[in-house]
Amino acid sequence: MYKIQTLNNISVKGLEKFPRETYEVASEIQNPDAYMLRSLKLHNVDIPESVLAIGRAGAGVNNIPIEKMSARGVPVFNAPGANANAVKELVLTGMLLGCRNICQAWECAKNLTGDDESISKEVEQVKKKFVGFELPGRTLGVIGLGAIGTSVANMARDLGMNVVGYDPALTVERAWQLSSSIESANTVDELLAKSDFVTIHVPFNEGTKNLINARRINTMNDNAIILNFSRNGIVNDEDVVEALNAGKLYSYICDFPSNLLKDHPRVITLPHLGASTGEAEENCAIMIADQLKDFLENGNIKNSVNFPQVKMPRVSGYRMAIANSNVPNMVGQISSILAETGHNILDLLNKSRGDLAYTLLDVDTEITKDVVDQIKAIDGVLSVRTI
Numbered sequence: 001m002y003k004i005q006t007l008n009n010i011s012v013k014g015l016e017k018f019p020r021e022t023y024e025v026a027s028e029i030q031n032p033d034a035y036m037l038r039s040l041k042l043h044n045v046d047i048p049e050s051v052l053a054i055g056r057a058g059a060g061v062n063n064i065p066i067e068k069m070s071a072r073g074v075p076v077f078n079a080p081g082a083n084a085n086a087v088k089e090l091v092l093t094g095m096l097l098g099c100r101n102i103c104q105a106w107e108c109a110k111n112l113t114g115d116d117e118s119i120s121k122e123v124e125q126v127k128k129k130f131v132g133f134e135l136p137g138r139t140l141g142v143i144g145l146g147a148i149g150t151s152v153a154n155m156a157r158d159l160g161m162n163v164v165g166y167d168p169a170l171t172v173e174r175a176w177q178l179s180s181s182i183e184s185a186n187t188v189d190e191l192l193a194k195s196d197f198v199t200i201h202v203p204f205n206e207g208t209k210n211l212i213n214a215r216r217i218n219t220m221n222d223n224a225i226i227l228n229f230s231r232n233g234i235v236n237d238e239d240v241v242e243a244l245n246a247g248k249l250y251s252y253i254c255d256f257p258s259n260l261l262k263d264h265p266r267v268i269t270l271p272h273l274g275a276s277t278g279e280a281e282e283n284c285a286i287m288i289a290d291q292l293k294d295f296l297e298n299g300n301i302k303n304s305v306n307f308p309q310v311k312m313p314r315v316s317g318y319r320m321a322i323a324n325s326n327v328p329n330m331v332g333q334i335s336s337i338l339a340e341t342g343h344n345i346l347d348l349l350n351k352s353r354g355d356l357a358y359t360l361l362d363v364d365t366e367i368t369k370d371v372v373d374q375i376k377a378i379d380g381v382l383s384v385r386t387i
């Protein structure tokens with residue numbers, strides 16, 4: 001019986017992927033084989049040794065201690081692209097809310113008093129305070145052209161906007177998906193200087209912390225709108241508020257409320273709603289459940305953020321999955337132990353990624369605990385599992 005512990009609310013459509021005969025799935029469970037979560041921060045959580053894999057039903061993995069898990073030979077999975085459409089639609093919503101002053105206008109409308117005739121009169125008076133601007137012909141800068149950024153960029157082109165993108169690690173797959181009329185910027189500064197709207201779609205890490213700060217805001221066009229549906233910390237909130245107060249920026253729309261931001265008249269903050277659609281929650285949960293299941297049952301790895309992609313069809317009932325440091329002679333030492341203990345290797349796949357490597361082996365006879373212990377004792381071996 002495999003045990004899956006859910007640490008956040010996960011769509012039942014995903015959980016239904018785990019057959020009841022072979023899986024126990026619960027939010028409270030002893031010695032889980034895998035965690036399934038969304039945004040819960042795991043950095044200060046004592047993750048039990050029983051955990052063999054972590055599945056993030058979403059894109060961002062900054063809530064997970066990846067290095068710690070890598071050192072334990074534990075793959076961390078995510079669901080690339082599964083919630084991209086939901087975020088794209090919220091970015092569009094944010095752009096329109098911002099450039100048409102919708103939230104301020106709605107607030108104003110809610111506060112109108114008197115009979116309907118006087119309300120109608122006042123409407124014609126107050127509406128001039130909320131004159132906005134339109135999207136076609138304006139320039140949208142997209143920082144990060146991954147699953148979300150690419151889809152936002154293409155959408156904006158379809159709406160008649162000029163689009164300039166920046167991503168120093170743009171993949172070939174994403175480049176193929178991008179509309180050919182999207183301009184490429186060589187630096188963030190170059191992008192900012194051209195943009196009326198800037199939207200950020202990068203992961204949060206040391207390289208993206210404070211990416212948008214006072215120096216960069218000062219290089220932007222006057223009255224630009226910044227949208228941050230990526231993560232708190234990528235945009236420096238204090239610097240943004242200062243620029244809003246000084247009349248430099250038009251508005252800031254983000255998914256990460258704080259005391260500083262939530263009541264500011266030129267800020268719209270949403271409670272981390274980017275991926276909160278039934279469709280996105282289902283897509284993420286199904287993708288992660290499938291990946292965790294294939295890893296637990298077959299050792300295959302798909303969409304891990306720390307381990308290589310590994311898939312090997314089974315040719316025997318005796319499989320071993322080994323995570324190890326990416327150093328010479330690991331496969332040599334492992335196969336020597338298997339040969340010495342009388343196992344014939346029927347199939348073997350070894351892949352590496354950065355400092356980590358992963359080996360799947362199918363052998364002709366049952367692998368005993370003693371053999372597992374011998375392989376575990378090899379210097380550089382991080383985890384060993386028979387499946």
Ligand SMILES: NC(=O)C1=CN([C@@H]2O[C@H](COP(=O)(O)OP(=O)(O)OC[C@H]3O[C@@H](n4cnc5c(N)ncnc54)[C@H](O)[C@@H]3O)[C@@H](O)[C@H]2O)C=CC1
Nearest residue numbers: 059060144145146147148167169201202203229230274275
């Ligand atoms: N608000 C919400 O609910 C959601 C937020 N997110 C956030 O959005 C982020 C992006 O998501 P996806 O597009 O699905 O991820 P992705 O991995 O498909 O794309 C990220 C892109 O950012 C690029 N990148 C990395 N560092 C960069 C830098 N310094 N400058 C420019 N580009 C850089 C990468 O090359 C990659 O193409 C996630 O990491 C997550 O933090 C994702 C989904 C929902």
Ligand SMILES: O=C(O)CCC(=O)C(=O)O
Nearest residue numbers: 038039058059060275276
């Ligand atoms: O699960 C959620 O609602 C958050 C989604 C998110 O931030 C992500 O996928 O990176």
